[in-house]
Amino acid sequence: MNPAAVSIQDLSFRHPGQHTDCFSNLNLDIEPGERFGLFGPNGAGKTTLMNCMTGLLAYQKGSIRIFGNEVKTNRNSINRLFGFVPQDFSFYQELSPLENLAFFGAWSGLDKQQVKKRSAELLDVLGLAEVRNKQVRKFSGGMKRRVNLAIGVIHEPRIIFLDEPTVGVDIHTRQAIISYLKSLNEKGATLVYTSHQLAEAEDLCNKVAMIDEGKILVHESLNKLLSEHNEEGLEGLFIHLTGKAYRDS
Amino acid sequence: MYKLRATILKDMLMLSRDRVGMIVMFVMPIVLAIVITATQNSTFELVNSNKVPLLLINRDGGNSSKQLENAIGKAGMFEVKKMEAASTDSQAEERMHEKDALLAVIIQPGFSEKMETRAKETAAKALNNFGLPGDSVIKPTGSLEPIRLMYHPVLQQSFRQSIQAALQSTVQIVQTKLILKTMYFDVNEKEMPDSLENEFIQNQVPIEEIPVSRDGSKTIPNATQHNIPAWTIFAMFFVVISLGSNIVREKLNGSFVRLKTLPTNYLLSLVSKQLTYLMVTLLQAAVIFALGIYLFPLLGLPALNLPHDIAGLVIVSLICGCCAVSFAVCIGVYAQTEEQANGIGSVSIILLAAIGGLLVPSFAMPQSFQGLLKISPLHWCLQSYYGLFLEGGKLKDIMVNILPLLGITAIIQLIAWYGLKRKNLI
Numbered sequence: 001m002n003p004a005a006v007s008i009q010d011l012s013f014r015h016p017g018q019h020t021d022c023f024s025n026l027n028l029d030i031e032p033g034e035r036f037g038l039f040g041p042n043g044a045g046k047t048t049l050m051n052c053m054t055g056l057l058a059y060q061k062g063s064i065r066i067f068g069n070e071v072k073t074n075r076n077s078i079n080r081l082f083g084f085v086p087q088d089f090s091f092y093q094e095l096s097p098l099e100n101l102a103f104f105g106a107w108s109g110l111d112k113q114q115v116k117k118r119s120a121e122l123l124d125v126l127g128l129a130e131v132r133n134k135q136v137r138k139f140s141g142g143m144k145r146r147v148n149l150a151i152g153v154i155h156e157p158r159i160i161f162l163d164e165p166t167v168g169v170d171i172h173t174r175q176a177i178i179s180y181l182k183s184l185n186e187k188g189a190t191l192v193y194t195s196h197q198l199a200e201a202e203d204l205c206n207k208v209a210m211i212d213e214g215k216i217l218v219h220e221s222l223n224k225l226l227s228e229h230n231e232e233g234l235e236g237l238f239i240h241l242t243g244k245a246y247r248d249s
Numbered sequence: 250m251y252k253l254r255a256t257i258l259k260d261m262l263m264l265s266r267d268r269v270g271m272i273v274m275f276v277m278p279i280v281l282a283i284v285i286t287a288t289q290n291s292t293f294e295l296v297n298s299n300k301v302p303l304l305l306i307n308r309d310g311g312n313s314s315k316q317l318e319n320a321i322g323k324a325g326m327f328e329v330k331k332m333e334a335a336s337t338d339s340q341a342e343e344r345m346h347e348k349d350a351l352l353a354v355i356i357q358p359g360f361s362e363k364m365e366t367r368a369k370e371t372a373a374k375a376l377n378n379f380g381l382p383g384d385s386v387i388k389p390t391g392s393l394e395p396i397r398l399m400y401h402p403v404l405q406q407s408f409r410q411s412i413q414a415a416l417q418s419t420v421q422i423v424q425t426k427l428i429l430k431t432m433y434f435d436v437n438e439k440e441m442p443d444s445l446e447n448e449f450i451q452n453q454v455p456i457e458e459i460p461v462s463r464d465g466s467k468t469i470p471n472a473t474q475h476n477i478p479a480w481t482i483f484a485m486f487f488v489v490i491s492l493g494s495n496i497v498r499e500k501l502n503g504s505f506v507r508l509k510t511l512p513t514n515y516l517l518s519l520v521s522k523q524l525t526y527l528m529v530t531l532l533q534a535a536v537i538f539a540l541g542i543y544l545f546p547l548l549g550l551p552a553l554n555l556p557h558d559i560a561g562l563v564i565v566s567l568i569c570g571c572c573a574v575s576f577a578v579c580i581g582v583y584a585q586t587e588e589q590a591n592g593i594g595s596v597s598i599i600l601l602a603a604i605g606g607l608l609v610p611s612f613a614m615p616q617s618f619q620g621l622l623k624i625s626p627l628h629w630c631l632q633s634y635y636g637l638f639l640e641g642g643k644l645k646d647i648m649v650n651i652l653p654l655l656g657i658t659a660i661i662q663l664i665a666w667y668g669l670k671r672k673n674l675i
Contacts, residue, residue, distance in 0.1 A: 054510045055509075055510065056506060056509055056510065075512075076512050077512075079510060079511055079512035080512050082510070084506075084507060084510040086503050086506050086507060087503075088502070088503030088506070089502070089503055090502070090503030090504050090506055090507035091503075091504055091507070092259065092263060092504055093502075094262070094263045094266045094267070095259065095262060095263065099258075099259065099262055102255055102258070102259075103255050103256065103258075103259040104507070104511070105255075106251055106252045106254075106255035106256070107252060107255070107256075107508065107511040107512075107513045108511050108512065108513075109511075109512050109513075111251060112251055115255075135266070151507065152507075
């Protein structure tokens with residue numbers, strides 16, 4: 001039996017200096033090939049959970065395994081398996097897309113030839129070929145998002161963590177990014193995605209989980225969830241499960 | 250190896266696009282080296298080559314005061330501008346305010362008479378000690394009215410002191426001459442011949458300046474030899490502005506988050522930055538030395554003479570560069586914002602330069618600072634360079650400076666490493 005893409009068991013995490021746990025005994029499995037969406041209100045713990053999965057935060061109890069490898073103890077091998085597309089622009093604005101890809105490609109473990117080949121492919125498919133040598137600082141928000149995505153997938157990871165990959169972009173860039181992510185999924189990549197763009201999420205995700213106050217409220221295929229809760233869309237389901245009150249006040 | 254090459258290439262590209270950093274690292278120290286060398290050189294020439302304008306009011310008019318006037322003129326240090334005997338102090342002050350002169354010497358009435366009486370007293374005492382009769386009818390002298398030296402407040406204390414010493418020496422010559430003449434007259438009952446008088450006066454013991462160099466060279470160090478090493482070190486340590494903020498920027502922007510999720514240790518990034526900026530410090534040294542050799546003479550400044558031990562010079566530059574880069578990394582690791590890195594970095598460099606003897610010579614510092622200067626890496630860098638540039642030493646001669654410098658560099662690296670560990674950056 002193939003291991004889960006992500007398997008979280010009895011996870012407990014508490015930020016240093018805080019008195020309460022962000023998560024307590026949290027369990028979640030993400031199967032290979034899924035387009036998994038993790039949703040919840042502000043402060044629900046989406047980004048914290050993603051940071052635990054990517055090894056950016058060290059959890060105190062429980063286990064997170066990526067394709068069977070424990071995150072805590074196999075950092076180096078884990079890091080080769082996944083790609084991360086953070087919400088913030090995570091590259092050097094002083095460099096061009098090509099220069100960024102060359103650097104991050106090398107750091108992702110690719111050799112010179114692989115970096116060259118993958119950079120050309122990514123720049124082409126994400127519509128950045130013409131501006132490959134221009135400094136990224138001069139780019140629009142949408143172009144920067146595409147550069148951010150290209151860097152995260154340059155090493156053809158088996159699982160891609162995407163933290164609001166389309167925030168602040170226009171409809172054309174959003175569609176281009178979603179379409180590219182679907183194509184990566186078709187080639188076998190597992191997607192783990194968070195966003196507040198629920199319409200976009202409906203288009204992308206085939207499995208979703210709702211998280212609130214450190215607990216997984218539901219975890220099911222999107223269609224099944226909608227029919228079970230008698231909702232027409234993810235937004236209605238979201239309000240149904242988490243209520244209408246402000247969460248970040 | 251490919252990762253390291255890619256990282257160094259990235260750092261070099263980013264550095265080449267950091268215009269402010271490049272200006273701080275290259276242009277600022279070059280301008281400083283030129284301006285300060287030119288200033289120090291002109292001060293040196295002011296004292297040694299040019300003549301200082303000096304107003305002279307002789308209210309006495311007697312023989313001795315005229316001799317003093319002549320002696321001041323012949324001292325070679327002053328351009329004497331004589332004012333009327335009736336001129337008042339305030340008239341002299343006015344001319345000094347107009348910067349007509351920076352100094353004024355006023356010889357008060359009765360100067361010659363009292364000088365001559367003093368000379369007779371001294372001569373009589375001397376002759377009596379020898380058992381010879383001296384002039385027994387000497388009117389007791391009153392206190393000698395001091396020669397008044399007025400100076401413009403812009404003159405620094407060290408410069409005033411050298412002027413005062415020169416004037417004192419001139420007065421001494423006049424006084425000695427007078428005593429000799431009196432003694433000669435008392436013994437021989439005739440005036441001392443001019444030839445003998447001149448012989449006595451001119452037969453002073455010459456002073457030969459010999460720099461104590463290790464290689465036996467007799468070249469007297471000039472302002473360039475002193476300044477170029479000092480400002481080269483200053484430039485090297487100012488990489489903190491570029492490197493320190495580069496590290497902070499990397500920590501603060503998202504790229505650091507991504508770096509932490511990649512299968513490469515962040516230490517590689519720091520190694521790359523250190524190698525890149527080490528190259529920058531060596532380039533800084535090469536550029537500033539080249540300017541000292543080729544540009545300074547064109548600007549009318551003394552040329553820089555490179556030490557004989559070129560290999561030693563390269564090694565010292567390398568070690569100084571290592572120390573400067575380690576310091577910048579340490580600042581970058583601990584600073585939380587770019588403003589902190591720039592502020593703390595630049596202020597600490599100026600402080601370390603001040604206590605390290607780059608701004609004021611270390612021997613001129615108060616005793617309480619003498620121990621403090623040993624903690625400044627810039628002090629050991631400067632001493633190492635001076636060992637080569639000024640003392641003509643070889644690498645083995647300056648090991649006593651290099652070893653503490655290596656020790657301080659290792660400590661700074663350890664502090665940076667501790668910060669990286671504590672902040673979970675590696």
